[in-house]
Amino acid sequence: MICKDVHSALSAIRERYESGQVVVVHDAHCGWPIESAHKSEWAEVPSLALEVSEAAKSLETVQHIWDFFFEHGLTRRALVIAIGGGVLTDLTGFAASTYKRGIDYVNVPTSLLAMVDASSGGKTGFNYHGLKNGIGTFHAPVETLICPDFLRTLPAKEWLSGFGEMLKTGLISGKRQKTAAKPLKEESLWNALLQYDLDAMETEPLTPLIIACVRAKEAIVAQDPQEEGLRKVLNFGHTFGHALEEISIVHRQSSNRQLLHGYAVVYGLIAELYLSVIKLGCSKEPLQQLTQLMLHYYGKPECKCSDRERLIALMQQDKKNERAATINCTLIQAIGSPVINQVITVEEANEALDYLFSL
Numbered sequence: 414m415i416c417k418d419v420h421s422a423l424s425a426i427r428e429r430y431e432s433g434q435v436v437v438v439h440d441a442h443c444g445w446p447i448e449s450a451h452k453s454e455w456a457e458v459p460s461l462a463l464e465v466s467e468a469a470k471s472l473e474t475v476q477h478i479w480d481f482f483f484e485h486g487l488t489r490r491a492l493v494i495a496i497g498g499g500v501l502t503d504l505t506g507f508a509a510s511t512y513k514r515g516i517d518y519v520n521v522p523t524s525l526l527a528m529v530d531a532s533s534g535g536k537t538g539f540n541y542h543g544l545k546n547g548i549g550t551f552h553a554p555v556e557t558l559i560c561p562d563f564l565r566t567l568p569a570k571e572w573l574s575g576f577g578e579m580l581k582t583g584l585i586s587g588k589r590q591k592t593a594a595k596p597l598k599e600e601s602l603w604n605a606l607l608q609y610d611l612d613a614m615e616t617e618p619l620t621p622l623i624i625a626c627v628r629a630k631e632a633i634v635a636q637d638p639q640e641e642g643l644r645k646v647l648n649f650g651h652t653f654g655h656a657l658e659e660i661s662i663v664h665r666q667s668s669n670r671q672l673l674h675g676y677a678v679v680y681g682l683i684a685e686l687y688l689s690v691i692k693l694g695c696s697k698e699p700l701q702q703l704t705q706l707m708l709h710y711y712g713k714p715e716c717k718c719s720d721r722e723r724l725i726a727l728m729q730q731d732k733k734n735e736r737a738a739t740i741n742c743t744l745i746q747a748i749g750s751p752v753i754n755q756v757i758t759v760e761e762a763n764e765a766l767d768y769l770f771s772l
């Protein structure tokens with residue numbers, strides 16, 4: 414999982430595959446190949462560098478990756494190494510899951526968001542007809558190697574985006590058991606996250622928090638790999654978050670600014686924490702703590718009045734919904750006590766949006 418020398422770890426995995434049957438697909442800006450004594454060994458491995466972005470999380474990019482696999486004669490026993498942020502690992506995972514009915518891939522996440530969330534759990538996909546991850550598969554990587562050294566080149570706003578997903582994990586995770594394996598000193602992941610110094614953005618104190626988030630996600634996914642029930646707790650903040658993110662993709666052409674996934678999740682968490690307070694009697698404390706953090710680091714969400722109807726429509730269309738035209742959310746009764754399948758009325762959704770946009 415956490416590895417200091419990613420080249421050595423990958424070399425060990427590479428030995429399990431036939432020579433000529435290992436390729437790398439990487440984000441052109443992720444810092445690969447990272448500096449190490451073993452860097453030169455990777456020069457001979459065919460690699461495809463991609464310019465990725467949420468807008469390029471498309472079928473065209475998937476086709477480009479499939480073409481690269483065919484060009485290098487990959488068989489069904491090949492290995493693809495996906496190195497990059499969540500867009501790159503989702504796209505490459507999808508291409509690997511469908512090429513010749515599925516080949517192996519390894520994820521090497523290089524953004525914080527990909528380390529704590531996108532690179533584990535086996536969900537792959539791309540955006541289609543304006544719907545985020547509208548087409549996708551479940552296809553778990555054979556391994557995920559997390560090398561926090563990649564974070565040294567990650568821009569601050571991307572760092573904050575990843576931290577948004579960590580905050581979600583903190584809110585749905587309970588008190589820590591007293592085991593030798595626990596990576597944190599604090600009693601709860603949420604408290605540990607609130608104590609992390611986001612101004613300094615240091616990798617070392619972040620590493621135990623990354624480990625705790627990955628373990629929390631893996632424990633949930635192991636019990637419900639296909640998202641039939643329990644796994645939906647990971648969607649806390651995402652019903653509102655995805656709708657806000659999709660609206661920003663629509664506005665991207667005019668404003669040239671798109672909401673980063675983790676920022677959208679933070680705004681979604683505020684709306685869904687608000688609903689947790691009014692519907693499930695959750696204490697106001699986490700909402701107040703997150704609101705303070707949001708105002709200090711993430712800024713206020715932007716929304717035009719004309720967006721309201723579209724936001725509600727997007728939430729009604731969300732693929733997490735069990736029934737058409739309803740809004741379905743995961744909420745929390747308290748930190749560490751998530752409740753799935755909460756049906757939200759349009760009035761309640763509007764009230765939560767009123768709260769969010771009034772901040």
Ligand SMILES: NC(=O)c1ccc[n+]([C@@H]2O[C@H](COP(=O)([O-])OP(=O)(O)OC[C@H]3O[C@@H](n4cnc5c(N)ncnc54)[C@H](O)[C@@H]3O)[C@@H](O)[C@H]2O)c1
Binds near residue numbers: 498501
């Ligand atoms: N599969 C899942 O379970 C899952 C879970 C959460 C999110 N996601 C997906 O993940 C995506 C978001 O991931 P993301 O935030 O990593 O976005 P991203 O992949 O677009 O990466 C963010 C930016 O950081 C750059 N970057 C990546 N690593 C870098 C590094 N080490 N140094 C410098 N720059 C670097 C990228 O080039 C990009 O510009 C979304 O599409 C979302 O749907 C998937």
